[in-house]
Amino acid sequence: xxxxxxxxxxxxxxxxxxxxxxxxxxxxxxxxxxxxxxxxxxxxxxxxxxxxxxxxxxxxxxxxxxxxxxxxxxxxxxxxxxxxxxxxxxxxxxxxxxxxxxxxxxxxxxxxxxxxxxxxxxxxxxxxxxxxxxxxxxxxxxxxxxxxxxxxxxxxxxxxxxxxxxxxxxxxxxxxxxxxxxxxxxxxxxxxxxxxxxxxxxxxxxxxxxxxxxxxxxxxxxxxxxxxxxxxxxxxxxxxxxxxxxxxxxxxxxxxxxxxxxxxxxxxxxxxxxxxxxxxxxxxxxxxxxxxxxxxxxxxxxxxxxxxxxx
Amino acid sequence: xxxxxxxxxxxxxxxxxxxxxxxxxxxxxxxxxxxxxxxxxxxxxxxxxxxxxxxxxxxxxxxxxxxxxxxxxxxxxxxxxxxxxxxxxxxxxxxxxxxxxxxxxxxxxxxxxxxxxxxxxxxxxxxxxxxxxxxxxxxxxxxxxxxxxxxxxxxxxxxxxxxxxxxxxxxxxxxxxxxxxxxxxxxxxxxxxxxxxxxxxxxx
Numbered sequence: 001x002x003x004x005x006x007x008x009x010x011x012x013x014x015x016x017x018x019x020x021x022x023x024x025x026x027x028x029x030x031x032x033x034x035x036x037x038x039x040x041x042x043x044x045x046x047x048x049x050x051x052x053x054x055x056x057x058x059x060x061x062x063x064x065x066x067x068x069x070x071x072x073x074x075x076x077x078x079x080x081x082x083x084x085x086x087x088x089x090x091x092x093x094x095x096x097x098x099x100x101x102x103x104x105x106x107x108x109x110x111x112x113x114x115x116x117x118x119x120x121x122x123x124x125x126x127x128x129x130x131x132x133x134x135x136x137x138x139x140x141x142x143x144x145x146x147x148x149x150x151x152x153x154x155x156x157x158x159x160x161x162x163x164x165x166x167x168x169x170x171x172x173x174x175x176x177x178x179x180x181x182x183x184x185x186x187x188x189x190x191x192x193x194x195x196x197x198x199x200x201x202x203x204x205x206x207x208x209x210x211x212x213x214x215x216x217x218x219x220x221x222x223x224x225x226x227x228x229x230x231x232x233x234x235x236x237x238x239x240x241x242x243x244x245x246x247x248x249x250x251x252x253x254x255x256x257x258x259x260x261x262x263x264x265x266x267x268x269x270x271x272x273x274x275x276x277x278x279x280x281x282x283x284x285x286x287x288x289x290x291x292x293x294x295x296x297x298x299x300x301x302x303x304x305x306x307x308x309x310x311x
Numbered sequence: 312x313x314x315x316x317x318x319x320x321x322x323x324x325x326x327x328x329x330x331x332x333x334x335x336x337x338x339x340x341x342x343x344x345x346x347x348x349x350x351x352x353x354x355x356x357x358x359x360x361x362x363x364x365x366x367x368x369x370x371x372x373x374x375x376x377x378x379x380x381x382x383x384x385x386x387x388x389x390x391x392x393x394x395x396x397x398x399x400x401x402x403x404x405x406x407x408x409x410x411x412x413x414x415x416x417x418x419x420x421x422x423x424x425x426x427x428x429x430x431x432x433x434x435x436x437x438x439x440x441x442x443x444x445x446x447x448x449x450x451x452x453x454x455x456x457x458x459x460x461x462x463x464x465x466x467x468x469x470x471x472x473x474x475x476x477x478x479x480x481x482x483x484x485x486x487x488x489x490x491x492x493x494x495x496x497x498x499x500x501x502x503x504x505x506x507x508x509x510x511x512x513x514x515x
Binding site: 001018021022025026028032033034036037038039042067298299302303304 | 391403436441
């Protein structure tokens with residue numbers, strides 16, 4: 001198994017399947033009275049978060065605790081030495097000196113987890129870096145789709161919204177294409193990257209023309225701050241053109257799914273009644289995130305890599 | 312378990328149990344379990360993955376056939392409870408399916424080969440996280456000795472004295488297409504090009 005998880009580029013279809021199959025077995029634990037396994041006893045996982053997060057940080061923390069690892073949470077805010085001007089590198093070396101086995105990192109700069117992996121001996125897991133990637137989100141999304149459709153080959157997936165700035169979209173595109181899905185990116189032309197056709201996906205500007213054939217409609221969060229950069233029309237116009245409301249949802253196939261990585265802007269990219277409809281698997285995504293992160297921690301920290309040892 | 316990356320081939324020395332021997336041993340164990348428990352009350356038969364699981368199912372259906380009452384059976388994956396989990400490559404996991412609530416039940420653990428006892432210790436921890444059985448008993452098809460922990464089986468199909476460098480391989484119909492117990496050795500000098508793929512379920 002891989003030492004660091006930095007990008008979905010690292011994972012083959014076989015690797016993704018192994019991670020998701022392991023997650024499927026680990027999910028059973030959440031249904032027992034004693035929701036803990038002794039597997040990572042004595043290992044330490046540090047959550048190093050330079051950006052705000054609710055579900056990703058809590059999910060990683062709980063995943064590590066369910067496997068009996070010790071967890072340290074570090075947020076780069078007024079309570080840490082970052083506020084005294086400590087550099088990313090010095091923080092990394094400090095954690096290294098304390099002997100952590102894995103660092104889960106979220107950072108505003110694309111490539112920060114890669115840089116970190118060069119400085120420390122610990123395994124590094126990317127929990128979102130700038131506009132680059134958010135691989136564990138993609139893995140839990142693929143797991144959630146697989147739960148309903150079994151096989152992703154040929155499945156029609158729409159990803160709707162601000163593709164340019166979305167690390168969730170970038171990781172999902174890589175993972176979904178690797179698994180053989182047929183991906184279409186939809187959004188305001190200012191927010192679709194020019195190089196998108198080279199990713200092995202289709203591009204469309206019109207949600208209404210493609211929604212009837214889709215198996216999955218994945219809505220990205222509208223980053224309100226983009227409005228001031230004049231990349232986005234008014235929120236009202238966005239909702240009318242690219243938001244999913246009950247009227248658009250009615251055109252979808254009977255078994256098609258609605259997904260969102262959270263946090264949601266209800267009434268903008270997703271109407272409140274859509275987010276709570278039976279098609280929505282948004283809460284399954286959250287629950288599955290725990291199982292997928294347990295699987296990654298087990299596969300990456302659970303044993304000694306014998307090939308590496310022999311080398 | 313042998314390390315991945317080594318080129319190994321299994322050289323057979325003897326077949327010590329044939330399909331009828333396995334069938335008779337399991338039938339006797341089934342009778343012993345019921346006799347010891349004075350009936351089938353509270354009994355749950357739980358097999359340790361991989362090859363203990365089909366053996367547990369067979370014991371449960373054997374008991375059901377002569378006692379005319381259904382006995383629940385299940386399967387336990389102990390991988391995440393093993394004491395060597397940090398020393399080896401992460402293994403893929405299989406599902407744990409245990410019927411109902413274990414509190415107050417008599418759990419008969421079933422495994423194919425009893426060797427160091429470490430798998431059984433892991434199984435104790437796995438079971439106790441699922442509930443509090445009134446008692447845990449142990450049934451194995453083969454006891455090959457060389458215990459590293461103070462663990463003893465209550466019901467044994469066959470005691471098989473072995474040396475530590477020998478390998479005992481149990482095959483079951485549901486997984487391997489045939490019931491058999493084989494004894495042999497791994498020849499590590501053979502090159503990987505000619506080495507046969509290592510069978511699952513081998514205890515070295």
